[in-house]
Amino acid sequence: MMLNVELEQRLGNFDLNIAFSSTQPVTALFGRSGSGKTSIINAIAGINRPSRGRIELNGEVLFDSALRIDVPIEHRRVGYVFQEGRLFPHLTVRQNLLYGYGKADVGPRLAEPATVTALLGLEHLMDRRPAALSGGEKQRVAIGRALLANPRLLLMDEPLASLDGHRKTEILDYIELMRDSIDLPIIYVSHAVDEVVRLADQVVIISEGRVAAAGSVAEVMGRPELRHLAGSFEGGTVIEGRVLEQNLDDDISVIGFDGGRLLVPDVEALVGETVRMRVRARDVSLALMPPSGVSILNVLPGIIESIEAPRAGAVDVVLKVGATELRSRITRRSVSQLQLLPGMNIYAMVKGVSLDRR
Amino acid sequence: MNFLTPQEWDVLGLSLRVAFWSVLISLPPAVAVAMLLARGRFPGKTLFDAFVHLPLVLPPVVVGFLLLLLFGRQGPLGALLDDWFGLVIAFKWTGAALAAAIMGFPLMVRAIRLSLESIDLKLEAAARTLGADAMRVFLTVTLPLALPGILTGMLLSFARSLGEFGATITFVSNIPGETQTLPLAIYGYTQTPGGDAQALRLSLIAVLLSLAALFISELLVRRATRRIMGHDAER
Numbered sequence: 001m002m003l004n005v006e007l008e009q010r011l012g013n014f015d016l017n018i019a020f021s022s023t024q025p026v027t028a029l030f031g032r033s034g035s036g037k038t039s040i041i042n043a044i045a046g047i048n049r050p051s052r053g054r055i056e057l058n059g060e061v062l063f064d065s066a067l068r069i070d071v072p073i074e075h076r077r078v079g080y081v082f083q084e085g086r087l088f089p090h091l092t093v094r095q096n097l098l099y100g101y102g103k104a105d106v107g108p109r110l111a112e113p114a115t116v117t118a119l120l121g122l123e124h125l126m127d128r129r130p131a132a133l134s135g136g137e138k139q140r141v142a143i144g145r146a147l148l149a150n151p152r153l154l155l156m157d158e159p160l161a162s163l164d165g166h167r168k169t170e171i172l173d174y175i176e177l178m179r180d181s182i183d184l185p186i187i188y189v190s191h192a193v194d195e196v197v198r199l200a201d202q203v204v205i206i207s208e209g210r211v212a213a214a215g216s217v218a219e220v221m222g223r224p225e226l227r228h229l230a231g232s233f234e235g236g237t238v239i240e241g242r243v244l245e246q247n248l249d250d251d252i253s254v255i256g257f258d259g260g261r262l263l264v265p266d267v268e269a270l271v272g273e274t275v276r277m278r279v280r281a282r283d284v285s286l287a288l289m290p291p292s293g294v295s296i297l298n299v300l301p302g303i304i305e306s307i308e309a310p311r312a313g314a315v316d317v318v319l320k321v322g323a324t325e326l327r328s329r330i331t332r333r334s335v336s337q338l339q340l341l342p343g344m345n346i347y348a349m350v351k352g353v354s355l356d357r358r
Numbered sequence: 359m360n361f362l363t364p365q366e367w368d369v370l371g372l373s374l375r376v377a378f379w380s381v382l383i384s385l386p387p388a389v390a391v392a393m394l395l396a397r398g399r400f401p402g403k404t405l406f407d408a409f410v411h412l413p414l415v416l417p418p419v420v421v422g423f424l425l426l427l428l429f430g431r432q433g434p435l436g437a438l439l440d441d442w443f444g445l446v447i448a449f450k451w452t453g454a455a456l457a458a459a460i461m462g463f464p465l466m467v468r469a470i471r472l473s474l475e476s477i478d479l480k481l482e483a484a485a486r487t488l489g490a491d492a493m494r495v496f497l498t499v500t501l502p503l504a505l506p507g508i509l510t511g512m513l514l515s516f517a518r519s520l521g522e523f524g525a526t527i528t529f530v531s532n533i534p535g536e537t538q539t540l541p542l543a544i545y546g547y548t549q550t551p552g553g554d555a556q557a558l559r560l561s562l563i564a565v566l567l568s569l570a571a572l573f574i575s576e577l578l579v580r581r582a583t584r585r586i587m588g589h590d591a592e593r
Contacts, residue, residue, distance in 0.1 A: 045487055073487055074487075074488075074489050075489075077489070080484065086480055086481055088481060088485070088499060089503070089587065090502045090585055099488050099490070099498075131587055146488070149488040
């Protein structure tokens with residue numbers, strides 16, 4: 001997939017001025033609410049018209065202000081899962097799902113109705129109307145409906161935003177399942193770090209109508225200077241690794257990554273599977289000597305790369321553990337007591353690792 | 359079924375026929391005009407809106423007189439219809455239907471417009487992302503969601519037709535068996551010495567007819583609303 005977006009649009013009290021490309025299967029547009037994310041995907045879908053710009057999907061121009069090209073929404077073959085579902089209230093689940101199915105004109109089908117209903121667990125809901133569905137069920141129907149219209153690209157606008165915590169996890173599982181079983185590139189709009197880290201390959205951070213950063217998830221999500229843009233985002237690093245061993249007797253998995261091994265409890269993955277882990281900066285403490293007699297399982301040797309001060313009192317020490325970057329948030333006092341300097345050898349003690357399955 | 363005399367059956371049948379056709383011919387233009395007023399943005403919209411509402415505020419006699427000028431045999435439109443289709447509507451029941459349609463038109467437009475305005479435009483955008491063109495969106499999303507308003511509009515126009523008097527009597531006169539609808543017949547009896555009993559009988563029929571129309575439409579609107587807001591499909 002190749003999506004090129006370049007657009008300018010006046011939005012309320014600021015200007016949207018964006019350029020990015022997406023080549024990865026799942027690209028997240030990440031940023032605070034009101035930063036312009038939804039306007040961007042609305043422009044990709046054709047729902048709003050930028051005042052200037054160009055949008056190109058797999059070499060086909062969908063919009064070009066200079067060439068006066070503006071492909072109508074219904075001919076773009078860009079699926080859209082809206083924040084509020086937007087199911088047709090007068091149609092049953094089955095009729096909603098099949099609304100765009102007959103119209104799918106070109107190319108092989110992404111998925112058949114039976115596959116989609118099974119994938120999203122909708123079999124028992126088929127004769128219901130949207131008013132009789134829970135929030136999570138509505139979102140599943142909305143995803144299925146978009147898939148069956150045979151799109152080339154799927155836009156998802158904070159599909160979990162209107163759901164409570166438990167339902168969020170449930171839908172996230174379904175979205176993950178869909179991502180892994182259907183060959184369809186996704187642009188995923190969100191302001192939640194855990195969703196982005198779990199689902200996306202590539203991130204574009206949007207702030208006040210501008211691209212603040214773009215790159216792979218592991219690259220972008222740990223940068224502290226972007227923390228304020230993300231709102232709820234907490235500094236840390238994202239590490240990708242592979243499950244090397246599963247110890248069933250004490251439920252500890254050994255995960256190898258570029259720089260060493262991590263022992264992580266309760267990993268629901270098979271040996272050989274790739275997992276994505278998040279290590280928060282405040283869960284990493286530092287020692288000058290290899291510590292002994294501590295409960296912490298993961299002690300990794302590394303080299304201090306830089307020392308940053310994201311806010312008064314606290315300091316982020318950036319380490320290289322092999323090829324992998326790790327962050328440790330410690331106090332200013334600790335830095336002076338240990339006399340930490342860039343280039344020093346150091347031991348990082350990792351207290352907690354949260355896991356996002358890939 | 360001998361509650362009614364053959365002549366009363368005639369009056370009742372004619373009234374229903376006139377009302378039925380007046381609703382039918384005004385429905386498509388009413389939906390179009392309602393759509394234009396609810397969604398359209400064009401210069402002179404306020405003026406157009408006022409023009410559509412004119413029959414509501416004009417004395418019905420004026421509407422009837424204008425129709426007579428336009429559609430009378432010598433009128434510009436009446437002459438055209440006669441030349442092209444051999445169709446004469448002045449002093450015919452079809453003319454009564456036209457008069458009733460025009461008098462009920464603003465009521466129908468208002469009801470349909472209100473329900474169109476309450477439709478979430480985002481649903482229409484969603485339909486288009488699923489590949490539906492503007493026509494399909496209109497037929498499969500807009501119209502079904504506007505159905506309660508359309509039914510209400512049809513009832514209002516139907517009831518208005520049953521009660522139409524001034525424009526009808528001016529345009530098509532009071533011809534028994536051709537243009538003499540219920541109100542005209544009642545009026546006729548009140549003008550005849552000793553006709554009060556007959557006028558009362560016809561008035562009772564009018565009351566029953568109106569109640570029945572209200573009841574049926576309420577039922578339909580409720581069903582349509584339930585379908586939209588509704589829960590499970592009936593199996």
